[in-house]
Amino acid sequence: MSIRNTPAPVLVLTWGNPSRGDDALGPALYDLLVQHKSETGELDHVDVFTDFQLQIEHAVDIEKRQLVIFVDAGVTNPEPFSFQQLQPQRDDSFTSHAMSPASVLAVYQQVKQENPPPAFLLTIRAYEFGLGKEMSSHARANLEAAFSFILTKITRLGAEPQNTQTV
Amino acid sequence: MTSALETADNPQDMKRIVIEPLTRVEGHGKVTLLQGSNRSIQQARLHITEFRGFEKFIQGRPYWELPVLVQRLCGICPVSHHLAAAKATDMIVGASELTPTAEKIRRLMHFGQTLQSHALHFFHLCSPDLLFGFDDDIRHRNIVGIIEDSPEIARQGVLLRKYGQEVIRITSGKRIHGTGAIPGGINKSLTQKEIRYLQGDIGQMIAWSQGALELLKKVFFEHYNYHLGFGSIESNMMSMIRADGAFELYHGGLRARDRNGESIFDHNDYRNYDQYIRESVKDWSYMKFPFISALGQENGWYRVGPLARVNNCDFFSTPLAEEARKEFIAIGDGKPVQSTLGYHWARLIELLHCAEAIAELLGDRDLVGKELRNMGNLQSSGTGVIEAPRGTLFHHYEIDELGIVTKASLIVSTTNNNQAMNESIRKVANQYLDGHRLTEALLNQVEVAIRAYDPCLSCATHAIGKMPMELNLCDDDGELIDRLEKRADGRISRTI
Numbered sequence: 001m002s003i004r005n006t007p008a009p010v011l012v013l014t015w016g017n018p019s020r021g022d023d024a025l026g027p028a029l030y031d032l033l034v035q036h037k038s039e040t041g042e043l044d045h046v047d048v049f050t051d052f053q054l055q056i057e058h059a060v061d062i063e064k065r066q067l068v069i070f071v072d073a074g075v076t077n078p079e080p081f082s083f084q085q086l087q088p089q090r091d092d093s094f095t096s097h098a099m100s101p102a103s104v105l106a107v108y109q110q111v112k113q114e115n116p117p118p119a120f121l122l123t124i125r126a127y128e129f130g131l132g133k134e135m136s137s138h139a140r141a142n143l144e145a146a147f148s149f150i151l152t153k154i155t156r157l158g159a160e161p162q163n164t165q166t167v
Numbered sequence: 168m169t170s171a172l173e174t175a176d177n178p179q180d181m182k183r184i185v186i187e188p189l190t191r192v193e194g195h196g197k198v199t200l201l202q203g204s205n206r207s208i209q210q211a212r213l214h215i216t217e218f219r220g221f222e223k224f225i226q227g228r229p230y231w232e233l234p235v236l237v238q239r240l241c242g243i244c245p246v247s248h249h250l251a252a253a254k255a256t257d258m259i260v261g262a263s264e265l266t267p268t269a270e271k272i273r274r275l276m277h278f279g280q281t282l283q284s285h286a287l288h289f290f291h292l293c294s295p296d297l298l299f300g301f302d303d304d305i306r307h308r309n310i311v312g313i314i315e316d317s318p319e320i321a322r323q324g325v326l327l328r329k330y331g332q333e334v335i336r337i338t339s340g341k342r343i344h345g346t347g348a349i350p351g352g353i354n355k356s357l358t359q360k361e362i363r364y365l366q367g368d369i370g371q372m373i374a375w376s377q378g379a380l381e382l383l384k385k386v387f388f389e390h391y392n393y394h395l396g397f398g399s400i401e402s403n404m405m406s407m408i409r410a411d412g413a414f415e416l417y418h419g420g421l422r423a424r425d426r427n428g429e430s431i432f433d434h435n436d437y438r439n440y441d442q443y444i445r446e447s448v449k450d451w452s453y454m455k456f457p458f459i460s461a462l463g464q465e466n467g468w469y470r471v472g473p474l475a476r477v478n479n480c481d482f483f484s485t486p487l488a489e490e491a492r493k494e495f496i497a498i499g500d501g502k503p504v505q506s507t508l509g510y511h512w513a514r515l516i517e518l519l520h521c522a523e524a525i526a527e528l529l530g531d532r533d534l535v536g537k538e539l540r541n542m543g544n545l546q547s548s549g550t551g552v553i554e555a556p557r558g559t560l561f562h563h564y565e566i567d568e569l570g571i572v573t574k575a576s577l578i579v580s581t582t583n584n585n586q587a588m589n590e591s592i593r594k595v596a597n598q599y600l601d602g603h604r605l606t607e608a609l610l611n612q613v614e615v616a617i618r619a620y621d622p623c624l625s626c627a628t629h630a631i632g633k634m635p636m637e638l639n640l641c642d643d644d645g646e647l648i649d650r651l652e653k654r655a656d657g658r659i660s661r662t663i
Binding site for chain 2: 053113
C-alpha cells in the first residue's frame with residue numbers, strides 16, 4: 001500500500017490521551033518536537049507521530065526507517081524517564097488497547113519477514129490518569145527532562161546517521 | 168427473557184470467581200461468577216467500571232468544541248464520537264440538512280472508521296478464537312499465533328486497518344484529533360490527488376474483505392451447531408435504518424424488532440429517543456441498562472451492533488454485501504439470527520459493505536465540492552445519533568445563551584448491549600461451566616462470548632506497566648483464597 005511519501009530516517013512515535021492527566025506525556029512530547037521543528041527548521045531527518053494507542057498498523061509506520069523511538073508514559077520506571085533498546089518480542093500483552101512496542105516490532109518482523117529497524121523506548125514517569133485532569137507538576141518536570149534528552153539524541157543522529165545502533 | 172441467574176438465592180454460600188480485566192477487550196471489565204458448593208455457576212455478572220465522569224468532562228465547554236473534544240472520551244473509536252457530536256451540533260446551529268459534499272465526506276469518514284475497527288476485531292481480537300479454537304494453546308489465541316501460522320492473513324489485517332485509517336486521516340485532516348466535521352458541515356473537501364490515492368488500493372481492500380468473510384463462513388459452518396448455539400440468547404434488536412429500509416450507518420430512523428422479527432417500532436425519529444428508550448440502574452454495576460420503554464425493563468432490553476443491523480435491514484445497497492446478507496439471514500429460518508457468534512459473521516458483511524461503499528463514494532464528484540457548511544438559527548439543544556462500529560451511539564447536548572454546554576447525555580454502544588452481554592455470560596456459564604472444574608480454558612469461553620460484542624470499555628489509559636490482569640478466587644464467606652496477576656508483558660505471578 002502506498003500510504004505516504006518517502007519516510008524520514010528517524011521516527012519518533014508517541015502515544016497517549018491528552019485529556020487523561022499524565023497519559024498526555026507522549027502527546028506533549030510530540031507537541032514539543034513539532035514546535036521545535038517548526039521554529040528552528042531543524043530535524044528534517046525526523047518524522048514525529050502521535051496516536052491514542054499503539055496498534056498493529058504502526059508496524060507500517062516503521063517501514064523504511066533507520067531508527068524508531070517509541071515514547072509513552074509509565075508508572076513503574078525510574079524518574080524522570082528511562083531509555084532502553086527494544087527487541088521484537090511476542091509477548092501476551094495483546095489486549096487491544098495496549099499493544100507493547102516490542103510486540104509492534106514482532107508484528108513487523110513477521111509481516112515483513114525481515115528484522116525491524118533499531119528501536120528504543122523512552123518511558124516518561126507518570127502518576128495520575130484521571131479523565132479531564134491536568135498533567136501533574138511532577139510529570140511536567142519529567143517531560144522537560146525527557147525532551148532535552150531526546151532532542152540531543154535525535155539532533156546528533158542528523159549529523160551521524162550511521163550511529164543508530166548505539167543511540 | 169430470563170434473568171434467573173442475575174441474583175442467586177443464597178449468594179452468601181457461594182464461591183466467587185473474578186476475571187479482571189478481560190483480555191483482548193477494549194478497556195477494563197470484570198466478570199464475577201458465584202460458584203455454589205456443587206461447583207455450578209449460580210450467578211454471573213459483568214461489571215463495567217467505565218463511562219463515569221464523561222458528562223462532567225463535557226459540561227462547561229462551548230458547543231463548537233464538541234466534535235473535537237469528545238474524541239478524547241475514547242481512544243478506541245474517537246471518530247464515532249466526533250461524528251455523533253457533529254450531528255448534534257448541526258442541530259444546534261440550525262443546519263437542518265448538510266450540503267451534499269459535507270454529508271458524503273462524513274459518510275466516507277464513517278465507512279473508513281468502521282472498516283478499520285471491524286478489520287482489527289476480526290484479524291486481531293476474535294479471529295484467533297475462531298480460527299484456532301478456544302481450547303488451543305494460549306499462544307495461538309491471539310494475533311501472534313495468526314502471524315506465526317498465516318503471515319499473509321496477518322498482513323491483510325494490518326493493511327486493511329491501515330487503509331481505513333488513511334480514509335480517516337484524509338477526511339478528518341489528521342491521524343487523530345481530526346477536525347473534519349464541524350457544526351453544520353465540514354471544514355474541507357477532498358482533492359483529486361487524495362481521491363486517486365485512496366482509489367489506488369480500494370479494489371484490494373474489497374478482495375481482502377471478501378476473503379475474510381469467506382474464511383469466517385468456512386469456520387462457522389465447520390462447527391455449525393457450536394457457533395449457532397454458543398452464548399446465544401433470544402433478544403430484541405435495534406438499529407438505524409434508511410428511509411427505504413436499507414442498511415444505514417450514518418443517518419436515518421431507528422428500527423426495533425422483537426425476538427421473532429416482529430416490529431416494535433420503525434423509522435422512529437432519533438431526536439426523540441428519550442420518549443421510547445429509558446435506562447435503569449443496578450446496584451452492582453456502574454453502567455446503565457437501557458430498555459425499550461414500551462416493553463418495560465424486564466423484556467425491553469435489546470442488542471445493537473452488527474448482528475442487529477444486519478438482521479434489521481431490508482437490504483444492503485452494495486451488491487456483494489447484499490448477497491452475503493441473504494446467505495446470513497437464511498440460517499435464521501425466517502426469524503432473526505440470534506447466534507451471539509453470528510456477530511462475527513455480521514461484522515464481516517459490514518466490513519465488505521464499507522469497502523464497497525468507499526469505492527462507490529470515491530467516484531462521486533461531490534467529494535471535491537466547495538459548499539461545505541450550512542447554518543441557521545441557533546438552537547438550545549441538539550441530538551446526534553449514528554451507528555458506531557459497535558452499535559447505536561446517542562449524543563444529546565443542551566447549551567445556554569452563550570453557547571456553553573449545560574447538559575450532556577450519552578448512551579454509548581456498549582451500554583446498549585449491557586444487558587445482552589450479561590445474558591450471554593449467563594448462557595455460557597450454564598452451558599460450559601456448570602458442574603465442571605474451573606480452568607483457564609473454560610473461563611476464556613466467558614470472555615469469548617463477551618468479545619463477540621466487541622465491547623468498548625475503554626479508559627484509553629494504557630501507560631506501560633498499568634494493565635495487570637487479575638484473577639481472584641473467593642470462598643463461601645467472600646474471603647479471597649487465591650489470586651493471579653498477569654502483567655502487560657505477559658508474566659503471570661501468584662500474589663497471595
